[in-house]
Amino acid sequence: MGITHVPRPRAPTSGSWSGARPLDQLLEERGLVVTDVVAGAAPGTRRLYVADVHDTDDVRFAVAVPHGDGGEGAVANEATVLSLLHERLPAALSRSVPEVVEWVVGPAQRQSLVVTAVAGLDSSGTHPTNAGDLRRLLVDTITWLESVWQSTSGDLIPVELGRGPVDLLLSRYRGAANVRPAIGALLRARGRVAQVEVVSTATHGCLAPRHLHRSPDGELGVDDWGLGSTASDPLRDLGRVAVDLASHHLPEVVVGRTALATEFRHAVCRGLEVLSVSPRLWRDVLLLAQFEAALSELARGEPSRLALLQQSVHALPIRS
Numbered sequence: 001m002g003i004t005h006v007p008r009p010r011a012p013t014s015g016s017w018s019g020a021r022p023l024d025q026l027l028e029e030r031g032l033v034v035t036d037v038v039a040g041a042a043p044g045t046r047r048l049y050v051a052d053v054h055d056t057d058d059v060r061f062a063v064a065v066p067h068g069d070g071g072e073g074a075v076a077n078e079a080t081v082l083s084l085l086h087e088r089l090p091a092a093l094s095r096s097v098p099e100v101v102e103w104v105v106g107p108a109q110r111q112s113l114v115v116t117a118v119a120g121l122d123s124s125g126t127h128p129t130n131a132g133d134l135r136r137l138l139v140d141t142i143t144w145l146e147s148v149w150q151s152t153s154g155d156l157i158p159v160e161l162g163r164g165p166v167d168l169l170l171s172r173y174r175g176a177a178n179v180r181p182a183i184g185a186l187l188r189a190r191g192r193v194a195q196v197e198v199v200s201t202a203t204h205g206c207l208a209p210r211h212l213h214r215s216p217d218g219e220l221g222v223d224d225w226g227l228g229s230t231a232s233d234p235l236r237d238l239g240r241v242a243v244d245l246a247s248h249h250l251p252e253v254v255v256g257r258t259a260l261a262t263e264f265r266h267a268v269c270r271g272l273e274v275l276s277v278s279p280r281l282w283r284d285v286l287l288l289a290q291f292e293a294a295l296s297e298l299a300r301g302e303p304s305r306l307a308l309l310q311q312s313v314h315a316l317p318i319r320s
Contacts, residue, residue, distance in 0.1 A: 023105060033053045034050055035049050035050065043070055060116075064112060066110050084152070117223075138242060139263075185316060193288065200232060236292070248308065254315050294306040
């Protein structure tokens, strides 16, 4: 069943920065303390986790803090995306995403955003490693995505997944012996998805396991929307969460001959069908999502995703 197209609403404003109080004042007034600092999803951002001073395991809030180039824009963008989500999502679903609390003057006197902690945030770092848990988290996350897509659907747009990275690949690595086998496969994958239109939806932009949290009672929470969008290509979220959860199993998933591979294929195909996209494109979505992530990591000097992409390409059925 496909998504019903609805007119796209104008995104609400993110809030007022003028007159914001210092973060330290907020912490003191509410009896809170910063318990952890992690890199944000968006470049140039950090995330502070804030808990009750008497129970530091109980994370109450997250604070999005800019600290480098592009950070301020990413923090403001998160506020805009979260405002849209809480306007459009059903009440039960809105609990899975942070809610804007207030703007504060954060570290280095920078405009920072305080949001509520999502379910399970205090158990971050306990992501699944065995195949059964990986499959369950993938299925649950795609079910969650489907609800977000249904609630935030807008206009039909061309599929953006892989467009920029494939162009960059051709300009930067054409003729390089170690990546040449991947070029043809990625070009074919991009050529097929380029013929498709998909409904625009709100997107997370970095739907990696580190941003997925599950409370003890199984409730899913999705944190850090600095790379989010109010209307973008939902295939990016679908592909990213699938390849990240597959991790080193990705070549196995692409081959499609094991129980794990079958579960991953079924989950991705189900997401594609909800978006009225042919499930035959499931491998293309995975390869292009892996390549987008690989280029981001390569820019930071981390080649592991690119090596995994090459392994996955070599594992493709001959007709792919």
